[in-house]
Amino acid sequence: MADATKQAEQAGQAGAPGQREPILQVRNLVKHFPLTQGLLFKKQVGAVKAVDGISFDLYQGETLGIVGESGCGKSTVAKLLMTLETATSGEVFYKGQDITKLSGRALKAVRRNIQMVFQDPYTSLNPRMTVGDIIGEPFEIHPEVAPKGDRRKRVQELLDVVGLNPEYVNRYPHQFSGGQRQRIGIARGLALNPEIIICDEPVSALDVSVQAQVINLMERLQDEFNLSYLFIAHDLSIVRHISDRVGVMYLGKMAEIGTDTQIYDYPTHPYTQALLSAVPVPDPEAREGRERIILTGDVPSPANPPSGCRFRTRCWKAEDKCAEEMPLLAVPSLYEGEDTPAAHESACHFAEVKQVVGAA
Amino acid sequence: MTQQYEKAAAAVPLLDVRDLHVEFRTRDGVAKAVNGVSYSVRAGETLAVLGESGSGKSVTAQAVMGILDSPPGRITGGEVLFRGQDLLTMGAEARRRIRGAKLSMIFQDALSALNPVMSVGAQLGEMFSVHDGMTRKDSRDKAVQLMERVRIPAAAERAGDYPHQFSGGMRQRIMIAMALALEPDLVIADEPTTALDVTVQAQIMDLLAELQREYNMGLILITHDLGVVADVADRIAVMYAGRIVETASVHELYAAPAHPYTVGLLGSIPRLDHKGKELYAIKGLPPSLTDIPAGCPFNPRCPRAQAICRTDRPPLFDVAPGRASACHFWKETLDDAG
Ligand SMILES: Nc1ncnc2c1ncn2[C@@H]1O[C@H](COP(=O)(O)OP(=O)(O)OP(=O)(O)O)[C@@H](O)[C@H]1O
Ligand SMILES: Nc1ncnc2c1ncn2[C@@H]1O[C@H](COP(=O)(O)OP(=O)(O)OP(=O)(O)O)[C@@H](O)[C@H]1O
Ligand code: SF4
Ligand code: SF4
Ligand SMILES: [Mg+2]
Ligand SMILES: [Mg+2]
Numbered sequence: 269m270a271d272a273t274k275q276a277e278q279a280g281q282a283g284a285p286g287q288r289e290p291i292l293q294v295r296n297l298v299k300h301f302p303l304t305q306g307l308l309f310k311k312q313v314g315a316v317k318a319v320d321g322i323s324f325d326l327y328q329g330e331t332l333g334i335v336g337e338s339g340c341g342k343s344t345v346a347k348l349l350m351t352l353e354t355a356t357s358g359e360v361f362y363k364g365q366d367i368t369k370l371s372g373r374a375l376k377a378v379r380r381n382i383q384m385v386f387q388d389p390y391t392s393l394n395p396r397m398t399v400g401d402i403i404g405e406p407f408e409i410h411p412e413v414a415p416k417g418d419r420r421k422r423v424q425e426l427l428d429v430v431g432l433n434p435e436y437v438n439r440y441p442h443q444f445s446g447g448q449r450q451r452i453g454i455a456r457g458l459a460l461n462p463e464i465i466i467c468d469e470p471v472s473a474l475d476v477s478v479q480a481q482v483i484n485l486m487e488r489l490q491d492e493f494n495l496s497y498l499f500i501a502h503d504l505s506i507v508r509h510i511s512d513r514v515g516v517m518y519l520g521k522m523a524e525i526g527t528d529t530q531i532y533d534y535p536t537h538p539y540t541q542a543l544l545s546a547v548p549v550p551d552p553e554a555r556e557g558r559e560r561i562i563l564t565g566d567v568p569s570p571a572n573p574p575s576g577c578r579f580r581t582r583c584w585k586a587e588d589k590c591a592e593e594m595p596l597l598a599v600p601s602l603y604e605g606e607d608t609p610a611a612h613e614s615a616c617h618f619a620e621v622k623q624v625v626g627a628a
Numbered sequence: 629m630t631q632q633y634e635k636a637a638a639a640v641p642l643l644d645v646r647d648l649h650v651e652f653r654t655r656d657g658v659a660k661a662v663n664g665v666s667y668s669v670r671a672g673e674t675l676a677v678l679g680e681s682g683s684g685k686s687v688t689a690q691a692v693m694g695i696l697d698s699p700p701g702r703i704t705g706g707e708v709l710f711r712g713q714d715l716l717t718m719g720a721e722a723r724r725r726i727r728g729a730k731l732s733m734i735f736q737d738a739l740s741a742l743n744p745v746m747s748v749g750a751q752l753g754e755m756f757s758v759h760d761g762m763t764r765k766d767s768r769d770k771a772v773q774l775m776e777r778v779r780i781p782a783a784a785e786r787a788g789d790y791p792h793q794f795s796g797g798m799r800q801r802i803m804i805a806m807a808l809a810l811e812p813d814l815v816i817a818d819e820p821t822t823a824l825d826v827t828v829q830a831q832i833m834d835l836l837a838e839l840q841r842e843y844n845m846g847l848i849l850i851t852h853d854l855g856v857v858a859d860v861a862d863r864i865a866v867m868y869a870g871r872i873v874e875t876a877s878v879h880e881l882y883a884a885p886a887h888p889y890t891v892g893l894l895g896s897i898p899r900l901d902h903k904g905k906e907l908y909a910i911k912g913l914p915p916s917l918t919d920i921p922a923g924c925p926f927n928p929r930c931p932r933a934q935a936i937c938r939t940d941r942p943p944l945f946d947v948a949p950g951r952a953s954a955c956h957f958w959k960e961t962l963d964d965a966g
Contacts, residue, residue, distance in 0.1 A: 337825040338796075445913050446681075475680040476852060480896035480909035487906070502825065505855075509898035509907070528903060546830035547900050548855030552878040555859055562834055563827045565781075566795045625901050 290325035297358035320520035331497040333511030383462040387469035393441040400437035426455040447478035519578040526612030534609040536619040545624040641668035648706035659917040663870040669846040676857040679867030732807040736819040738799035742791040749787025797828035869925040884965035886953035
């Protein structure tokens with residue numbers, strides 16, 4: 269516990285909201301998936317370093333957005349926080365308790381407070397269960413939340429909360445549209461009155477007009493129930509819209525983390541800069557003046573990441589030092605102690621602000 | 629080319645789709661997937677076709693390319709004019725020649741569009757040996773050149789690799805190489821970057837634009853991403869329930885939309901360059917294609933709907949030269965936007 273507090277101080281969250289207590293503290297979280305060879309006698313020949321030493325805090329009532337390209341480890345982080353995967357090493361403190369070390373009853377109690385909404389509204393709901401059974405399923409595991417006699421009423425309340433007709437309880441998932449199914453997933457996530465909801469690409473599969481409905485709903489519910497969201501997405505515009513703070517991941521590591529203004533208007537990590545510059549802006553008048561950083565090459569395999577800085581094989585600023593020394597996630601010395609939005613954590617030896625979004 | 633000749637050539641569009649209708653026979657009845665779509669593309673021009681899932685973007689493209697799934701699909705009306713000749717009524721042989729060499733298509737999912745059991749070099753080479761009658765050796769060299777052209781590193785060594793051995797972005801580049809191999813006049817790209825990461829998407833769009841300029845191709849870009857449209861398109865056609873509801877130059881459309889559906893779409897996207905308040909959300913859902921509302925198909929979701937919208941189907945009204953909107957109240961919509 270004392271250890272946790274000290275580490276949290278070290279992780280010094282520049283721009284963290286006020287003096288609020290973090291509800292979740294993630295420290296040096298690692299997940300390696302073994303790569304094996306041979307059918308009968310499996311021999312480990314290496315490991316996919318899906319998550320390789322990640323630290324961040326999540327505060328009560330805030331939304332922390334996590335962005336990064338396919339395969340960088342976002343969903344693995346989500347599964348580790350949900351204890352659906354066992355961490356290779358590292359800690360996840362929920363109100364000071366390390367949940368990676370919990371089991372049995374204590375784990376069950378924590379799990380009630382951390383729920384998840386998944387990406388795919390088409391496959392994440394069991395097609396043979398009614399909507400009522402799907403939303404009420406968490407009550408089977410946690411009967412203390414809603415005694416048997418109250419369940420139907422509680423499920424109907426939840427449907428109402430997410431803007432669906434309470435009379436739909438006996439319908440099946442295929443009778444709903446994608447946006448409606450995502451609302452069902454959100455209702456199920458809310459069933460146990462959790463404090464934290466991990467959202468893994470919750471609107472990626474939806475059409476723009478429906479996306480807006482679901483995002484507005486999620487923001488309303490957050491205010492109403494004081495929820496904390498970890499919001500994973502690859503759409504940087506949506507993440508900016510919904511997040512208070514944003515973390516940028518690359519190949520299993522956090523490249524940069526800060527408030528939405530710090531990350532979008534004052535990015536200091538070359539990867540964040542490239543990512544932001546690549547997002548098409550819905551304004552044809554801006555197309556001529558914009559600078560595009562077009563990266564060459566592909567993302568390296570997480571089974572065999574580059575030495576030193578993981579971004580160096582695609583980075584236009586890379587120097588010899590980048591291959592030799594791994595940059596730590598810290599406020600760049602250039603901005604240390606200065607009162608500027610550039611003073612936020614970035615894992616680059618040569619971190620420096622470059623404005624790429626709407627820079628006039 | 630003299631300037632005059634250029635002008636004359638530009639007067640006849642490369643592709644002119646007129647009043648196209650496509651139906652599908654389904655268990656729930658006849659689904660009217662395409663209900664009178666008209667659009668045209670000129671050489672060197674990029675037309676973006678924008679619309680939500682199920683609005684008929686891909687089916688229109690499939691009808692143009694002659695790869696419609698039929699049955700159950702059936703073209704029930706309209707014309708598809710390529711350089712003034714109707715592909716739907718011309719002889720089978722002539723049609724096959726045009727579709728084989730002058731038109732080509734890039735799909736969203738490269739992995740399922742490429743042959744999994746044939747090396748990438750062989751697939752590319754086959755295009756030249758079949759269509760241009762090249763020798764094996766020549767077509768193989770040409771394939772490697774093409775792979776270099778779409779920036780596949782170590783192309784000569786990798787020509788023998790199979791599709792699954794490439795990353796998603798590389799596979800998409802290989803599909804672009806295949807689509808452009810015979811230097812077509814017109815390319816239809818159906819969500820070519822939807823499955824890719826943004827940095828890879830930027831690479832691919834960059835490459836496509838460069839090749840388009842070089843070959844002066846017409847490009848139809850099917851997408852639901854308003855950002856991509858703003859970045860690359862010259863003109864835009866917005867589809868809803870199997871119809872074009874608005875067409876305009878991108879500049880005009882983003883500056884002041886003339887259809888309430890377009891207004892809603894533009895309002896519902898979050899912006900990267902500033903943090904807005906609550907997003908505008910179009911209420912309700914797109915209609916079922918077996919049961920399209922009478923009058924204007926958008927009327928149950930439209931904040932501007934009046935009695936006439938529930939009874940009279942709005943035709944595409946001319947709003948300005950090269951600009952049209954299928955809304956009874958396009959003038960009011962435009963005035964409010966401006
Ligand atoms: N069970 C597993 N066994 C082996 N490797 C895995 C496993 N799960 C994930 N990985 C690998 O770990 C890496 C990170 O995967 P993860 O699903 O976390 O990425 P992601 O950031 O969520 O990507 P996406 O945006 O595509 O969802 C990938 O290289 C993936 O192939
Ligand atoms: N082979 C088919 N059989 C039956 N119906 C079909 C078939 N192909 C398409 N349809 C229907 O035609 C309608 C239009 O489909 P289309 O694929 O053109 O939509 P789209 O605009 O391309 O959507 P998306 O953005 O999801 O790709 C849909 O309602 C679809 O269900
Ligand atoms: S440490 Fe070096 S390679 Fe890594 S992002 Fe910074 S400049 Fe680029
Ligand atoms: S015709 Fe009527 S219902 Fe249709 S878009 Fe215009 S105002 Fe709305
Ligand atoms: Mg994922
Ligand atoms: Mg489609």
